[in-house]
Amino acid sequence: MDFFRIDLSFWLQLQFSARVALRLPAAPRSLRERTFLVPNPILGVFLHWLGGLASGSFYVPYRRVKHWAWETYWLVGGFFSWIIAPWLLALLLTRDLFAVLRE
Known part of the structure; x- marks a missing residue:
């Protein structure tokens, strides 16, 4: 690379x-000795597309919970999006996450 x-x-x-x-x-x-990343417009467009897809499909899993108040599924979605998913992705994509966080 x-x-x-x-x-x-x-x-x-x-x-x-x-x-x-x-x-x-x-x-x-x-x-x-540090290196810097070169801008990549194709990657930027792809990431914006992926963000739009994620934003547009935010309510898809909630079709089965139509009787919940909107505060409840916002809380569940926020908890998953801001707490569970980042930790899960960090654990999967980093060899030793806690050593990285210790640095």
């Missing part, structure tokens, strides 16, 4: 919307 990285070997260069480039002196070695 090296094609997503930009080499910042000597100068840090920041581009502004007015197309003015600001050149900063060489950064400390630890900062120079």
Whole structure:
């Protein structure tokens, strides 16, 4: 995946919307060795599409709970979306989640 990285070997260069480039002196070695992601418009469009799909299908599982008050299914959906799903995904996608959180 090296094609997503930009080499910042000597100068840090920041581009502004007015197309003015600001050149900063060489950064400390630890900062120079870092790599930055290149913008990927296709990935951005896909993630927006995925977010729209998730937002549009938010109420699909609630067809069986029509008699619940709206506060109840918002609470259940929020609990799942903000507490259960992030921890589940983090546990599945990270080798040692608690070591990462300790850092």
